[in-house]
Amino acid sequence: MRKKLLLAFTVLALCFLGAAVTSSSSRAATPVKKWGRLSVRGTDIVNSKGKKVQLKGVSTHGIAWFPQYINTSCFKSFRKMGVNTIRLALYSNPADGFSTKLYGKVEEGVRIATSLGMYVIIDWHVLNDQNPKKYQKRALKFFSRMAKKYGGQKNILYEICNEPNGNVTWDKDIRPYANKVIKRIRKYDKKNIIIVGTPTWSQDVDIAAKSPLKHKNIAYALHFYAATHKEFLQQKLKTARKAGLPVLVSEFNISDASGNGALSKSSGKKWMKLLKKYKIGYVAWSICNKAESSALIKSSCQKTGNIKKSNLSKSGRWIAGWWKK
Ligand code: IDC
Numbered sequence: 076m077r078k079k080l081l082l083a084f085t086v087l088a089l090c091f092l093g094a095a096v097t098s099s100s101s102r103a104a105t106p107v108k109k110w111g112r113l114s115v116r117g118t119d120i121v122n123s124k125g126k127k128v129q130l131k132g133v134s135t136h137g138i139a140w141f142p143q144y145i146n147t148s149c150f151k152s153f154r155k156m157g158v159n160t161i162r163l164a165l166y167s168n169p170a171d172g173f174s175t176k177l178y179g180k181v182e183e184g185v186r187i188a189t190s191l192g193m194y195v196i197i198d199w200h201v202l203n204d205q206n207p208k209k210y211q212k213r214a215l216k217f218f219s220r221m222a223k224k225y226g227g228q229k230n231i232l233y234e235i236c237n238e239p240n241g242n243v244t245w246d247k248d249i250r251p252y253a254n255k256v257i258k259r260i261r262k263y264d265k266k267n268i269i270i271v272g273t274p275t276w277s278q279d280v281d282i283a284a285k286s287p288l289k290h291k292n293i294a295y296a297l298h299f300y301a302a303t304h305k306e307f308l309q310q311k312l313k314t315a316r317k318a319g320l321p322v323l324v325s326e327f328n329i330s331d332a333s334g335n336g337a338l339s340k341s342s343g344k345k346w347m348k349l350l351k352k353y354k355i356g357y358v359a360w361s362i363c364n365k366a367e368s369s370a371l372i373k374s375s376c377q378k379t380g381n382i383k384k385s386n387l388s389k390s391g392r393w394i395a396g397w398w399k400k
Pocket residue numbers: 171202203237238276298300326332333334335360365367369
């Protein structure tokens with residue numbers, strides 16, 4: 076009799092404990108639960124209730140090079156630090172690792188971010204291929220596949236050309252490319268935000284502002300590396316905003332533009348203040364431990380999950396200081 080009572084008591088106690096644990100983990104609403112589907116209204120990105128929100132994200136490095144960071148524990152550790160968005164960078168240039176075999180990796184990343192209630196940016200990472208038109212056919216196929224799969228989800232953003240550069244113009248190249256890709260995505264996904272890169276490594280938002288696209292829920296990319304890009308680029312942002320352009324900083328670091336070199340915290344601080352003033356979201360480059368100063372993880376750290384603040388590099392720690400502000 077005593078034994079039975081003890082058993083019943085233990086079972087009951089375990090049930091209580093279980094309930095307490097589940098309710099405490101589900102009590103902390105995920106970013107997507109809190110904000111729902113995002114959209115663009117005027118110059119701002121707003122949540123499902125129309126309130127301005129500021130995305131705080133981290134970008135993978137090229138997923139051909141650092142696929143190991145695409146795992147639940149890794150994304151979760153960034154969420155814990157205050158990150159609400161993951162960007163998955165798929166370089167579109169074969170010399171930079173592009174392969175259709177990586178589509179599965181992108182999808183794995185989307186699945187993980189979704190299960191964690193995080194926003195996810197699917198980034199077609201045009202860089203050394205310069206002109207997004209170069210692999211336009213491939214981009215159309217890629218985004219058809221993604222939009223068909225994820226068009227019904229609330230947490231998806233598409234970035235259709237990371238950084239056009241070289242002899243590429245907004246009117247001749249990027250705008251026509253964007254119109255084609257946006258039209259294709261909108262066949263399957265009527266609402267989620269599409270981010271469009273701008274000329275000169277996604278710096279010329281002032282030029283895009285002169286002839287913006289006619290579609291809804293479009294944001295324009297501004298990328299900065301604070302040790303290189305200072306007042307000159309901030310001025311472009313101000314000009315674009317004045318003209319009514321919705322801008323998102325879908326990539327930045329406080330290193331120099333090579334992704335390496337000395338950090339500039341003072342320039343970084345000016346940027347952060349400006350972004351806060353406008354409530355512009357920002358996504359840090361990049362989740363890896365490569366020996367370059369823009370890597371967010373210390374190069375001595377071999378962990379690919381359960382990342383703590385103490386595992387972050389100098390740039391990582393500085394940037395992480397803004398995530399909970
Ligand atoms: C850099 C990586 C570097 C890699 C190189 C490949 O940090 O390890 O060897 O790409 O070309 C960007 C790009 C981003 C760059 C980054 C730093 O979007 O792909 O990553 N950067 O150069 N724009 C400005 C800087």
